[in-house]
Amino acid sequence: MPDAREIEDVCRPAAGAAAGHAASRSRPLNVAILGSTGSIGGSTLDVAAASDGRIRPWLLAACRSTSRLAAQAQQVQPAWVVVTDEQAAADPALKHLPAGTRLAVGQDALCELVQATEVDRVVSAIVGAAGLASTWAALEVGKTVALANKETLVMAGPLVMQLAARQGAAILPVDSEHSAIMQALRSGSAREVRRLLLTASGGPFRTKPAEMLATVTPAQALAHPTWSMGPKITIDSATMMNKALELIEARWLFDIPAEQIDVVVHPQSIVHSMVEFVDGSVVAQLSPPDMKLPIQLALDHPQRYDGPARRLDWATAFQLDFEPPDVDRFPALLLGREAASRGGTAGAVLNAANEVAVQSFLDGQIPFTSIAALTKSMLDTHPFDAEPSLDDILRLDAWARREATAWIQNQLAS
Numbered sequence: 001m002p003d004a005r006e007i008e009d010v011c012r013p014a015a016g017a018a019a020g021h022a023a024s025r026s027r028p029l030n031v032a033i034l035g036s037t038g039s040i041g042g043s044t045l046d047v048a049a050a051s052d053g054r055i056r057p058w059l060l061a062a063c064r065s066t067s068r069l070a071a072q073a074q075q076v077q078p079a080w081v082v083v084t085d086e087q088a089a090a091d092p093a094l095k096h097l098p099a100g101t102r103l104a105v106g107q108d109a110l111c112e113l114v115q116a117t118e119v120d121r122v123v124s125a126i127v128g129a130a131g132l133a134s135t136w137a138a139l140e141v142g143k144t145v146a147l148a149n150k151e152t153l154v155m156a157g158p159l160v161m162q163l164a165a166r167q168g169a170a171i172l173p174v175d176s177e178h179s180a181i182m183q184a185l186r187s188g189s190a191r192e193v194r195r196l197l198l199t200a201s202g203g204p205f206r207t208k209p210a211e212m213l214a215t216v217t218p219a220q221a222l223a224h225p226t227w228s229m230g231p232k233i234t235i236d237s238a239t240m241m242n243k244a245l246e247l248i249e250a251r252w253l254f255d256i257p258a259e260q261i262d263v264v265v266h267p268q269s270i271v272h273s274m275v276e277f278v279d280g281s282v283v284a285q286l287s288p289p290d291m292k293l294p295i296q297l298a299l300d301h302p303q304r305y306d307g308p309a310r311r312l313d314w315a316t317a318f319q320l321d322f323e324p325p326d327v328d329r330f331p332a333l334l335l336g337r338e339a340a341s342r343g344g345t346a347g348a349v350l351n352a353a354n355e356v357a358v359q360s361f362l363d364g365q366i367p368f369t370s371i372a373a374l375t376k377s378m379l380d381t382h383p384f385d386a387e388p389s390l391d392d393i394l395r396l397d398a399w400a401r402r403e404a405t406a407w408i409q410n411q412l413a414s
């Protein structure tokens with residue numbers, strides 16, 4: 001693991017990008033928001049709107065939600081809107097963009113535009129493996145990336161971190177746990193870190209008996225007790241696959257062995273994660289569950305400003321509870337640990353199988369408990385490669401999607 005001060009360097013924008021920081025510039029920070037119509041994208045626009053002109057949405061990108069995208073464009077007048085789905089781009093709603101806003105279509109156009117010299121920071125907030133290509137494109141030219149799309153690091157952590165280092169590109173975590181760890185790591189050197197403690201809300205089924213999990217419905221799984229998020233990550237929170245993905249994300253982002261990362265269930269979602277140092281001291285970051293805070297920090301880093309995120313109310317009594325996770329009821333956690341330890345193609349296969357399984361659960365095809373079972377089956381049987389190229393990873397992603405679909409068809413047929 002690098003020294004905590006080295007981590008600070010990694011997290012600090014590279015020389016070129018640092019010139020784009022609000023404190024040292026006469027113009028606003030131009031931000032490309034990939035996935036602007038989603039939950040993180042919407043919160044990013046809220047942060048920009050409350051930034052007193054510090055942050056300017058320069059590009060907005062989405063897949064199919066064109067009416068929302070057009071409405072956002074009217075509001076913030078970006079230089080570009082990008083629709084990656086070509087059919088959706090024909091939506092008449094996009095015919096009436098503001099005068100200074102241009103429309104581009106397709107993933108290649110998005111990858112080209114994130115590399116534009118005008119872009120100071122890229123918010124990577126597309127959901128799933130679809131976020132990898134544009135994040136990669138941004139890092140390739142040394143852009144500072146505010147990373148919400150954890151799947152990028154889950155699929156290709158070592159390659160992505162090597163690319164960022166080679167290009168002098170900073171990756172600033174938006175995931176609240178990793179943002180908390182980035183902040184807590186300032187308290188000591190890498191040598192002094194004993195372990196990272198990722199907190200997990202436990203999701204809507206934290207207290208549900210094992211025998212009832214097979215029959216929970218998508219609507220029940222989508223009712224998260226503390227966070228309001230997009231559907232995929234909400235289901236991941238219910239299975240605790242989200243924590244599994246975050247364990248892998250932390251392993252690569254902070255270059256720390258999986259054995260030094262633990263998960264603690266904390267139902268209030270106020271302590272966003274912690275770092276335990278060798279002397280037994282534990283440093284935590286606290287704030288209400290509100291993604292606007294880590295988003296703002298990733299955009300303004302290394303500075304802090306007053307902002308729109310909710311505050312803790314210390315005048316009212318509240319409680320913070322902690323308990324160990326139950327890996328028997330939530331076996332996805334074990335899969336995340338395994339993929340973080342094995343590295344190679346394990347993360348990409350875990351991620352792809354999980355994406356297929358989540359969609360299939362949402363479509364009512366498989367029970368909730370099959371999500372982890374299906375993912376485990378793909379992880380166990382895939383042709384593991386310890387040092388894959390990006391092409392190998394994409395090939396295994398496609399393999400896992402095909403095999404997972406066949407697994408579901410088999411289950412439906414039996």
Ligand code: NAD
Nearest residue numbers: 035036037038039040062063084126127130148149229230
């Ligand atoms: P969401 O479903 O609300 O939004 C997804 C966005 O991605 C939409 O704008 C959609 O149009 C876009 N998109 C989907 N496929 C695309 C494609 N092929 N090309 C271009 N755009 C595409 O998702 P979300 O909850 O905002 O999550 C986004 C990412 O952030 C995920 O990786 C998630 O794990 C991560 N994250 C989310 C939260 C949260 O609070 N929502 C917290 C931490 C991390």
Ligand code: MG
Nearest residue numbers: 175176177246
């Ligand atoms: Mg998180």
